Amino acid sequence: xxxxxxxxxxxxxxxxxxxxxxxxxxxxxxxxxxxxxxxxxxxxxxxxxxxxxxxxxxxxxxxxxxxxxxxxxxxxxxxxxxxxxxxxxxxxxxxxxxxxxxxxxxxxxxxxxxxxxxxxxxxxxxxxxxxxxxxxxxxxxxxxxxxxxxxxxxxxxxxxxxx
Numbered sequence: 001x002x003x004x005x006x007x008x009x010x011x012x013x014x015x016x017x018x019x020x021x022x023x024x025x026x027x028x029x030x031x032x033x034x035x036x037x038x039x040x041x042x043x044x045x046x047x048x049x050x051x052x053x054x055x056x057x058x059x060x061x062x063x064x065x066x067x068x069x070x071x072x073x074x075x076x077x078x079x080x081x082x083x084x085x086x087x088x089x090x091x092x093x094x095x096x097x098x099x100x101x102x103x104x105x106x107x108x109x110x111x112x113x114x115x116x117x118x119x120x121x122x123x124x125x126x127x128x129x130x131x132x133x134x135x136x137x138x139x140x141x142x143x144x145x146x147x148x149x150x151x152x153x154x155x156x157x158x159x160x161x162x163x
Contacts, residue, residue, distance in 0.1 A: 039149035
């Protein structure tokens with residue numbers, strides 16, 4: 001998935017998502033969204049020093065073979081501790097695990113970006129910096145190749161370049 005910030009609104013940047021069943025898992029991929037030049041990959045260290053995990057009971061978050069594995073029963077959010085500054089493009093590869101486990105399915109995969117802490121005051125307008133996180137519930141996911149890159153500002157549909 002790839003998204004970009006345009007004057008405070010997030011848009012998809014021409015990526016087509018598809019699903020394919022392969023070796024017991026369902027892989028979601030984005031076509032036409034290869035890592036652009038200059039993108040940096042944010043790895044998943046087994047100790048998760050770059051991440052804050054908010055895990056409900058009955059689930060786990062771990063790193064296996066370089067992938068962030070979320071096996072969740074009651075809600076999980078995993079926050080990148082690095083504050084991002086707009087404009088930015090974020091992309092990643094998400095695989096839904098389907099091997100017969102209790103949570104081997106996907107109910108949703110949400111991504112938060114330019115998030116701020118509740119109670120921290122009014123957000124700036126437009127939102128130009130904040131945190132990124134994954135959120136899911138009752139799912140078993142593997143996340144690989146998280147890439148972050150500075151992006152260009154783009155006009156939203158129907159927006160004029162002149163004041």
